[in-house]
Amino acid sequence: MVTRVNLKQAVFQPAAGRRVAELVSAKTTGATGVTCRLVEIYAEDQGGARQPHVHDDFEEVIYVLDGEGKAWVDGEVIDITPGDLIVIPIKAGHRIINPGAGDLRILCFFPAAAVAIP
Numbered sequence: 482m483v484t485r486v487n488l489k490q491a492v493f494q495p496a497a498g499r500r501v502a503e504l505v506s507a508k509t510t511g512a513t514g515v516t517c518r519l520v521e522i523y524a525e526d527q528g529g530a531r532q533p534h535v536h537d538d539f540e541e542v543i544y545v546l547d548g549e550g551k552a553w554v555d556g557e558v559i560d561i562t563p564g565d566l567i568v569i570p571i572k573a574g575h576r577i578i579n580p581g582a583g584d585l586r587i588l589c590f591f592p593a594a595a596v597a598i599p
Contacts (some may be wrong), residue, residue, distance in 0.1 A: 484510045491519050498523055498531030507594035516591040522550065524581035533574040539592050541569040543577065548585035551578040 484505065491502035503509050505517040523529030533553060543552070545565045552561050554575045561567065561577070569575045579585035 484512070486510065486517075488519060493519075493521070498529040512594045514592060514594055516589075516593055518589045519546075520577075520587050520589055522548075522577050522579040522585040522587065524579045524585075526581050529579050531576050533576045535572055535574050536569070536591070537572055540571055541575070542590040543567050543569065544588040544590075546586040546588060548579065548583050550580060550585045552576075553578060 486504045488504070491504060493500040493502045495501075499520050499522045501521075502519040503516070504519055505512050505515060507513065507516075522531075543561075543566070545561045545563050547563055549560070549562050552559050552567055552575065554567075554569060555573045558578075559567070577585070577587060
């Protein structure tokens with residue numbers, strides 16, 4: 482069976498430095514091997530200064546939908562803009578930064594059906 486999810490129906494919950502809508506996961510759609518989240522990163526001066534985190538067992542793919550920001554990955558910082566897709570390596574410390582120039586919306590994909598929201 483095909484599962485269809487529309488971003489317009491996203492239900493957000495607050496999380497550290499951002500708000501998150503779990504679009505696809507074991508919890509929301511019964512997925513057994515993937516999680517996809519829509520994330521809106523708060524500007525740093527509005528509480529968006531999230532600390533780096535690590536995924537020990539899988540890579541993460543991040544796609545930038547709207548806004549401009551920075552990706553910090555193991556000390557390297559790159560600019561990210563709409564249309565960019567980045568791959569975060571396994572065990573790499575990382576965070577996405579919204580410097581405050583506007584909204585920053587990303588899609589995050591994990592090859593796991595359930596990933597805790599830190």
